[in-house]
Amino acid sequence: MAKDVVCQMDVNADQAEHKYDYKGETYYFCSAACRKNFESDPERYLSAAPEESVEEAAVEPSAETKGLQRVSLAIDGMTCTSCAQTIEKSLANVAGVKEARVNFATEKAMVLYEPQISRIKDFHEAIEKSGYHVRSKTEQIALGIQGMTCTSCAQTIEKALRKQAGVIETNVNFSTEEARITYNPAALDQKAIIATIEGTGYAVTEEGRRAEAEDLSIQRMEIAKWRMTVAWVFTIPIILLMIPEMLFGLMIPLYHWWLIGLAVVVLFWPGLKTMSGALTAVVHGSANMNVLIAMGTLSAFFTGFMHVLGLRVENYAGVAGMIMAFHLTGRYIEARAKGRASQAIRRLLELGAKTARIEINGEEKELPIEEVQVGDVMVVRPGEKIPTDGLVVRGESAVDESMATGESMPVKKKPGDAVIGATINQHGILRVKATKVGKDTFLAQVIKMVEEAQGSRVPIQEFADRITSYFVPAILGIAILTFAGWLVFPEFFHAIVVWCSRVIPWVQPEVGTLSLAIFAAVAVLVIACPCALGLATPTALMVGSGIGAEHGILIRSGEAIQLMRDVRTIVFDKTGTITKGKPEVTDIVEAEHWRAQEVLRIAGSLEASSEHPLAQAIFQRAQQEDLTLKEAEDFQAVPGRGIRGTVNGHKVLVGNRALMEENRINVAFFQETLKRLEEEAKTVMLLAQDGEIAGVIAVADTLKEDSKRAIEQLKQMGMEAVMISGDNERTARAIAQQVGIARVLANVLPEDKAKEIQRLQREVGLVAMVGDGINDAPALVQADVGIAIGTGTDIAIESSDITLVQGNLSAVVAAVKLSRATFRKIKQNLFWAFFYNLVAIPIAILGLLHPVIAEMAMAFSSINVVTNSLRLRKTRIHD
Numbered sequence: 001m002a003k004d005v006v007c008q009m010d011v012n013a014d015q016a017e018h019k020y021d022y023k024g025e026t027y028y029f030c031s032a033a034c035r036k037n038f039e040s041d042p043e044r045y046l047s048a049a050p051e052e053s054v055e056e057a058a059v060e061p062s063a064e065t066k067g068l069q070r071v072s073l074a075i076d077g078m079t080c081t082s083c084a085q086t087i088e089k090s091l092a093n094v095a096g097v098k099e100a101r102v103n104f105a106t107e108k109a110m111v112l113y114e115p116q117i118s119r120i121k122d123f124h125e126a127i128e129k130s131g132y133h134v135r136s137k138t139e140q141i142a143l144g145i146q147g148m149t150c151t152s153c154a155q156t157i158e159k160a161l162r163k164q165a166g167v168i169e170t171n172v173n174f175s176t177e178e179a180r181i182t183y184n185p186a187a188l189d190q191k192a193i194i195a196t197i198e199g200t201g202y203a204v205t206e207e208g209r210r211a212e213a214e215d216l217s218i219q220r221m222e223i224a225k226w227r228m229t230v231a232w233v234f235t236i237p238i239i240l241l242m243i244p245e246m247l248f249g250l251m252i253p254l255y256h257w258w259l260i261g262l263a264v265v266v267l268f269w270p271g272l273k274t275m276s277g278a279l280t281a282v283v284h285g286s287a288n289m290n291v292l293i294a295m296g297t298l299s300a301f302f303t304g305f306m307h308v309l310g311l312r313v314e315n316y317a318g319v320a321g322m323i324m325a326f327h328l329t330g331r332y333i334e335a336r337a338k339g340r341a342s343q344a345i346r347r348l349l350e351l352g353a354k355t356a357r358i359e360i361n362g363e364e365k366e367l368p369i370e371e372v373q374v375g376d377v378m379v380v381r382p383g384e385k386i387p388t389d390g391l392v393v394r395g396e397s398a399v400d401e402s403m404a405t406g407e408s409m410p411v412k413k414k415p416g417d418a419v420i421g422a423t424i425n426q427h428g429i430l431r432v433k434a435t436k437v438g439k440d441t442f443l444a445q446v447i448k449m450v451e452e453a454q455g456s457r458v459p460i461q462e463f464a465d466r467i468t469s470y471f472v473p474a475i476l477g478i479a480i481l482t483f484a485g486w487l488v489f490p491e492f493f494h495a496i497v498v499w500c501s502r503v504i505p506w507v508q509p510e511v512g513t514l515s516l517a518i519f520a521a522v523a524v525l526v527i528a529c530p531c532a533l534g535l536a537t538p539t540a541l542m543v544g545s546g547i548g549a550e551h552g553i554l555i556r557s558g559e560a561i562q563l564m565r566d567v568r569t570i571v572f573d574k575t576g577t578i579t580k581g582k583p584e585v586t587d588i589v590e591a592e593h594w595r596a597q598e599v600l601r602i603a604g605s606l607e608a609s610s611e612h613p614l615a616q617a618i619f620q621r622a623q624q625e626d627l628t629l630k631e632a633e634d635f636q637a638v639p640g641r642g643i644r645g646t647v648n649g650h651k652v653l654v655g656n657r658a659l660m661e662e663n664r665i666n667v668a669f670f671q672e673t674l675k676r677l678e679e680e681a682k683t684v685m686l687l688a689q690d691g692e693i694a695g696v697i698a699v700a701d702t703l704k705e706d707s708k709r710a711i712e713q714l715k716q717m718g719m720e721a722v723m724i725s726g727d728n729e730r731t732a733r734a735i736a737q738q739v740g741i742a743r744v745l746a747n748v749l750p751e752d753k754a755k756e757i758q759r760l761q762r763e764v765g766l767v768a769m770v771g772d773g774i775n776d777a778p779a780l781v782q783a784d785v786g787i788a789i790g791t792g793t794d795i796a797i798e799s800s801d802i803t804l805v806q807g808n809l810s811a812v813v814a815a816v817k818l819s820r821a822t823f824r825k826i827k828q829n830l831f832w833a834f835f836y837n838l839v840a841i842p843i844a845i846l847g848l849l850h851p852v853i854a855e856m857a858m859a860f861s862s863i864n865v866v867t868n869s870l871r872l873r874k875t876r877i878h879d
Contacts, residue, residue, distance in 0.1 A: 068098055068112050068113060068114060068115075069112075069113060069114075069115045069165050070110065070111070070112050070113075071110075071111050071113070071120055071123070071165060071166075071187075072108055072109070072110050072111075073108065073109045073110075073111070073123060073124075073127070073134050074107060074108055074134065075087065075102070075107050075108065075109055075127060075132050075133070075134060076107070076132065076133040076134075077131065077132040077133050078102075078107060078132060083132065084102040084103065085102070086130055086131075087100075087102045087109060087126075087127055087130050087132055088100050088101065088102045088109075090126045090127065090129065090130040091109060091111055091123060091126050091127070093126070094113075094118055094122050094123060094126050095117050095118060095122075096113050096114040096115075096116070096117030096118030096122075097111060097112070097113045097118055097123075098112045098113060098114065099111070099112040100112075109123075109127070111123055115162065115163050115165070116163075119162060119167075119168070119169070120166075120167070120168045120169075120184070121168050121169045121182075124168065138168055138182055138183065138184055138185075139182070139183060139185050140180060140181065140182045140183075141180070141181055141183075141190055141193065142178055142179070142180050142451070143178065143179045143181070143193070143194065143197065143204050143205065144177060144178055144204065144205035145157065145172065145177055145178065145179055145197065145202050145203070145204060145205075146177070146202065146203040146204075146205065147201065147202040147203055147277065147280075148172075148174050148177060148202060149274075149277055149288060149289050149290050149331075151174045151531060151533060151534020151535075152286070152287065152288035152289060152471065152472045152534075153174065153202065153281075153286075153288045154172040154173065154174040154534065155172075156200050156281075156284070156286040156288070157172045157179060157197055157200050157202060158170050158171070158172045160196050160197070160199065160200045161179075161181060161193065161196055161197070164183075164188060164192065164193070164196055165187055165188070166183050166184040166185075166187025166188040167181060167182075167183045167188070167193070168182045168183055168184060169181070169182040170182070173538050174531075174534050174535070174538065176451075176538065176542065178451075179197065180452075181193055199284075200284050200286070201280040201281065201283070201284045201286075220335065221332070221335045221336060224328070224331055224332040224335045225332050226270075227270035227271075227273070227328045227331075227332070228270070228325075228328045228329050228331075228332045230269060230270040231266050231270040231271065231321075231324060231325040231328045231329075232325050232329075234262050234265045234266050234269075234321065235262070235266055235321050235322055235324075235325035237258075237262055238259060238262050238263065238266075238318040238321050238322060239318075239322070241255065241258060241259065241318070242259070242318050256304060256307055256308050256315050256317075257308065259304060259315060259317045259318040259321075260301075260304040260305065260308070260315075260317045262318070262321055263301055263304065263317040263318060263320050263321035264301075265321075266320075266321040266324050266325060267297055267298075267301060267320060267321065267324055270324070270328055271297070271324040271327075271328065274290050274293055274294060274324070274327065274328075275290075275294050277290035278290035278291045278293070278294035278295075279294075287472040287473055287476060288472055289472070289531060291472060291476070292472060292475060292476070292525045292526065292528060293323070293324070293327050293525075293526060295476070295479070295525050296320075296323060296522045296525035296526040296851065296855075297320040297323050297324050297526075298320070299320075299518060299521065299522050299525070300316035300317065300319045300320035300323065300518070300522045300851060301316075301317050301320040301321075302317075303315055303316040303317065303515075303518055304316070304317030304318075304320075305317075311514075312512050312514065312515075313512070313514055313515050313518065314511045314512075314515040314518075314519075316515075316518065316519070316522070316851070319522075319850075319851055319852055322852045322855075323522075323526055323851055323852055323855040326852060326855040326856050326859055327526075327855055327858075327859065329859060330855075330856075330858065330859020330860070330862060330863065331859075333859070333863050351385075351403050351422040351443060352369065352385075352421070352422050352443055353369055353384075353385040353386070353387040353388070353421070353422060354368070354369055355367065355368055355369060355387070356368075356369055356372045356376075356378050356387035356388065357378060357379045357380070357381075358372065358376050358377065358378055358379075359377045359378070359379050359431065364379055369387055369388065370438075372387060372388055372434055372437050373434065373437060374434055374435060374436070374437055375433065375434060376433070376434045377393060377431055377432070377433050377434075378390065378431070378432045378433075378434060379429065379430075379431055380425045380429070380430045380431075380432055381425065381429055382397070382425055382426060382427055382428065382429070383424070383425070383426070384424070384425055385421075385422055385423070385424055385425075386399070386419050386420070386421055386422065386423050386424070386425060386430070386432060387421060387434075388421040388434050388436060388437050388441050389418070389419070389420055389421045389434070389435055389436040389437075389440075389441045389442050390418070390419055390421075390432040390433050390434045390435045390436075391416065391417070391418055391419070391432065391433050391435055392413050392414060392415050392416065392417045392418075392419060392430055392431070392432055393415060393431050393432065393433045394415060394430070394431040395415070395428050395429050395430040395431055396412070396413065396414045396415075396428050396430075397412075397413055397425050397426060397427045397428040397429070397430050398410035398411065398412050398413070398426045398427050399411050399412075399413050399419060399423050399424065399425055399426060400423060400424040400426055401420060401423045403422055403423060403424075410426050413430065418435075419432055420442045420443070421436075421441045421442060421443050422443045446549055446554055449549075449554045449555075449556055449803070450545050450546065450548075450549050450554070450555075452556055452557065458537050458541065458558035458559060458561060458562050458823075458826060459559060459562050460537070460562060460823075460826060460827070460830070461536075461537040461558070461826075467533060471528070471533070472528075475524065475525065475528040475841075476525075478524055478528075478841065478845070479521045479524040479525045480521075482517075482520050482521045482524050482844075482845045483517045483518070483520070483521040485845075486513060486516055486517030486520055486521075486847070487513065487514070487517055490513045493516070493520075493846065493847060494509060494513070494516070496846050496847075496848075497509045497516065497846075497847050497848070500846075500848050504848060506850040506853075507847070507848060516847050519847055519851065520844060520845060520846070520847035522851045523844035523847070523849045523850065523851045523854045524841060524844045524845060526851055526854045526855045526858060527840045527841060527844045527849060527854035527855075527857060527858055528837060528840075528841060528858070531861075531862045532829075532832070532833035532836060532837075532861040532862050532864070532865045533830070533833045533834070533837075535829070535833075535862055535865045535866060536826060536829030536830045536833050536865050537558065537826050537829070537830070539829070539865060539866050539869035539870075540822055540825040540826045540829060540869040540872065541558050541561070541822065541826075542869070543822075543825075543869045543870060543872045543873060544561065544818060544819075544821070544822030544825070544872055547818060547872060547873060547875070547877070548815070548818055551811075551814060551818075551877060551878070552804060552805035552806045552811060553802065553803075553804055553805075553811065553814060553815045553818055553877075554802065554803040554804075554805065555801075555802050555815075555818075555819075556800065556801050556802065556803070557801055559801075560785050560801035560802055560819070561819045561822050561823050561826075562823055562826075563766060563768075563784050563785050564768065564785050564802075564815070564816060564819035564820065564823075565819060565820050565823045566765075566766050567719070567766045567767065567768045567784065567785055568718060568719055568720060568764065568765070568766065569719065569720045569722060569760060569764045569765075569766070569767050569768070570714060570719050570720070570721055570722070570767070570768040570769075570770065570812070571722045571723075571724055571745075571756075571757060571760065571767060571768070571769045571770065571779075571783070572711075572721060572722070572723050572724070572741070572770045572771075572809075573723075573724055573725070573753075573769075573770065573771040573772065573776050573779075574723055574724070574725035574727065574732065574735055575701060575725070575726075575772075576771075576772045577770055577771055577772060577789055577809070578703060578704065578707045578711075578723065578735065578739055578809070579701040579702060579703055579704065579707075579735065580701060580702055580703070580704055581701065581772075582613070582617070582701065583613055583614055583617040583683070583699045583700060583701055584617055584621070584699065584700065584701075584702045585600075585617055585618055585621040585697060585698070585699055586682055586698050586699065586700050586702060587677060587682065587696070587697070587698035588600055588695065588696070588697055588698075589670065589673050589695060589696040589698075590694070590695040591669055591670075591692075591693050591694055591695055592669075594694050594695055596695070597625065597627065598694075599687055599694055599695035599697065600618070600621060600622050600625065600627060600697070601622060601627045601628070601629065602647055602650075602652055602687060602689060602694070603618050603622070603652075603654050603685070603687050603695075603697055604618055604619050604621070604622025604623070604627060604629050605622075605629040605630045605631070605632055605647045605648075605652075606632045606635070606643060606645050606647055606652050606654055607619045607622075607643070607654065608629060608632065609632050609635040609643075609645070610635075610637065610643055614683060614685070614699050615643070617699050618654075618685075618697060618699065630647050630648045632645040632646065632647050632652075633645060633646040633647075634646045638655060638659060640658070641655045641656060641658050641659035641662070642654050642655015642656055642659040642685065643655060644659075647689075650689050650690050651689070651690055651691075652687070652688070652689050653665065653686075653687070653688040653689075654685055654686070654687050654688075654697075655685060655686065656684070656685065656686070657674070657686065659686075660686050660688060660693070663688070663691070664691075665686070665688045665691065665692070665693055666693060667686060667693055669693060670686070670693065670696050673696055674696065677696070677698045679730075679734070680698075680700070680734055681700065681727075681730065681731040681732075681734030681735060682698040682699065682700040683698065683699045683700060684696060684697075684698050685697050685698075685699065701735075703735070703738060703739060704807070704808055704809060705808070706808045706809055706810045707739045707809050708738065708739045708740060709810070710808070710809035710810050710812060710813050711739050711740055711741060711809065712740055713813045714812070714813060714816065715740070717813075717816060717817075719816070720743065720764075721739075721740075721741045721743075722741065722743045722744075722745065722760070723735070723736045723739075723741045723743070723744050723745065724744075724745040724748050724753055724756060724779075725744070725745070725746055725748065726746075726747065726748055726749060726750065727746060727747075728746060728747060729744070729746040729747065731746075732744050732746035732747075733746070750776075751778070753776060753778065753779035754778040754779045754781070754782040756779075757769055757779050757782045757783050758782055761782075761783075761784070766784045766785075767783050767784055767785075768783055768784065768785040768786075768787060769782070769783035769785070769786055769787065770787045770789055770809075770812055771786075771787075771788065771789070772788065772789065776788075780800050780801075785801050785802065786800040786801045786802070787800055787801070787802045787803075787804060787812060787815065788800035788802070788803045788804065789803075789804045789806075789807060789809075789811065789812065802815050802819075810878070814877040814878050815877075817875070817876075817877040818875070818877045821872060821875040821877070822872060825868060825869055825871070825872050828868060829865045829868055829869065832861070832864060832865065832868070833861065833865060836857070836861045837861075840854070840857060
């Protein structure tokens with residue numbers, strides 16, 4: 001039998017550890033894993049038909065496949081049919097999968113599944129966990145949605161979208177009134193997605209119109225204010241009519257008709273949007289908060305007609321008007337609070353420059369920012385905003401970068417330095433060459449990241465979402481059972497009402513069983529509120545991500561916030577993270593009869609001709625000290641040793657011990673110094689002039705100023721710090737010791753860092769990784785929380801869960817504090833939302849809660865969640 005029946009790799013008999021004898025035949029494998037899979041069930045693997053194409057599978061619907069959907073996924077990383085079998089097993093274990101077939105030859109998987117249970121995202125995750133990669137072109141769109149009144153609306157839209165083949169992931173956010181959909185463009189297009197949303201009864205606004213959306217939000221707030229005002233104009237007379245009747249039994253002529261007439265105006269003028277929203281939901285087969293309010297108010301309203309027609313029912317029409325007025329008041333206050341919670345993006349949008357002054361052929365021309373192109377040279381005067389990201393080509397100044405980094409100290413800029421758009425030039429005139437424009441700029445990326453964070457889902461929210469999806473139907477059922485219960489067991493409920501009427505003034509046992517049943521059912525309908533549950537997580541995320549953006553902490557996803565709370569091990573890359581990432585002169589030790597400045601001047605004069613990073617560090621130090629350097633002659637680099645040349649007529653050597661020994665220079669005077677400096681992981685260079693030792697210069701990648709303090713703070717917060725480095729053990733430990741890190745992973749190549757993170761995860765659980773975001777991208781992705789740290793435009797925002805614009809480790813401490821504070825608010829919000837409903841609904845069932853007070857409490861619960869989230873702004877994340 002051919003050796004490649006089982007494994008398609010070109011293997012040979014030399015790979016003894018990857019072969020297996022079965023029924024007189026020897027089979028060879030590309031890996032031990034493949035061989036192990038074969039051993040588990042040889043007949044199954046031998047019967048696999050690699051040439052069979054998934055695309056040729058029958059697709060005609062049958063009784064068994066009716067209601068199921070089929071999807072084909074392209075897969076990278078398979079090396080043999082054993083790999084295909086591994087993926088098949090993984091896919092078959094996903095809930096809702098009826099059939100999974102993976103074809104190694106075509107590199108495709110065909111999955112037959114129940115769309116109500118499984119999502120395409122689940123298949124992607126299963127394949128990734130198996131160690132393979134789904135090769136698919138996916139796109140993401142963000143659509144504004146109008147007409148949502150509670151989280152049940154968001155749930156309705158999500159369910160409809162998930163039924164569409166090709167939708168990989170969807171997240172509809174009630175707080176931001178936005179849907180983010182990841183989909184396969186080969187399976188459906190944007191028009192189909194919009195049609196699906198509109199099919200549920202909601203309106204859609206196009207992607208990328210954030211400014212217009214902000215204007216629309218303000219407009220809706222004004223409309224909400226108008227509705228509230230009109231409602232109270234007609235509700236106050238209802239209250240003025242009801243108070244004399246309740247206290248003294250005094251009624252004006254046609255009292256009951258007045259209540260009905262005023263209530264009609266409140267319910268069907270300012271309250272018309274609520275009524276129409278309820279009707280739309282019912283027509284589309286869903287239920288939301290509008291349905292609860294509509295049913296509650298209409299039930300109370302029709303008691304007015306029942307009363308005037310002579311039935312023994314109390315007239316609650318006035319109560320219906322009051323419920324609607326309080327409902328509209330709650331909606332307005334909630335809209336204002338949500339506006340405050342989402343003001344982070346509005347502030348970021350306002351930061352951008354509106355125009356730019358471009359230099360064209362020596363003349364200056366002012367253009368709208370949208371017309372600026374890459375390569376244009378912009379003229380920025382003192383006090384003006386830098387229009388877009390670029391490089392300084394002429395001029396020197398100090399730039400206020402606080403909008404990006406949260407750091408108040410201005411940063412000096414000179415030709416060749418990068419600048420960030422929307423930062424403020426403070427002193428001199430700068431000419432800046434545009435390098436990024438439009439959606440590629442740093443500010444645009446920050447806005448995009450904040451939007452993604454605000455629209456993301458925290459794992460803890462999934463529980464709340466599951467409850468919300470059943471909430472409104474459950475409340476409708478409870479209200480019906482409450483009404484029926486009062487009629488079937490009147491004595492039981494009446495006894496409770498009589499006893500409580502002594503202390504609760506609005507409880508009136510004498511009004512009759514039917515009136516009390518309606519009273520209790522209406523209270524149940526209006527007290528229940530899924531909004532508080534739905535607002536608990538998004539509002540905290542909105543505020544938290546906004547605070548982060550203001551302090552240079554860019555949070556990509558809500559999941560990172562929850563994971564950060566549980567992370568107890570944080571891994572730091574050494575170079576550029578704990579250290580500055582560039583060598584600096586740390587020590588200058590002179591020989592007898594020499595001065596340190598003279599040693600530096602001679603070394604700097606010779607090193608000026610070298611491009612080596614260590615040479616440049618000495619040269620730059622000499623420049624910083626304003627030393628007069630001489631031009632070196634006869635310059636020569638000695639590979640692996642150092643350099644030689646003539647400075648001011650003297651023969652000079654700068655290099656290591658080997659260079660000195662080869663030229664018979666006695667270095668005994670510096671033996672102890674050399675030993676000490678080398679133990680501190682510093683690179684030591686000796687200077688000799690005319691055959692005599694003159695001094696020692698030590699160069700090292702120095703610590704960032706706040707590294708030691710930041711790591712100490714993280715330890716106090718219960719986190720273990722680990723350092724990972726490609727340096728040798730001695731050098732790495734020397735740096736780690738300076739900052740107080742006990743655990744060191746040394747001699748780790750860049751490509752192996754991800755493996756080390758994986759090993760740590762198996763050992764300690766959740767791990768966060770802090771790196772420069774460019775060289776450490778694989779490790780950042782492997783970590784449970786990847787934190788990219790850098791400065792300005794140098795950061796690779798895309799590779800991390802959290803991006804820190806500041807290059808200092810104190811920003812890591814601030815990020816941990818912010819994540820923990822945000823998640824604490826989320827938990828508080830969810831607790832109060834659940835507690836409110838658990839306590840209030842039973843009281844309403846017993847008829848002890850006045851419907852108007854119930855509606856006030858319902859509105860308060862949502863407002864309380866939003867205002868509690870706003871308290872996050874008082875959190876101190878920096879010392």
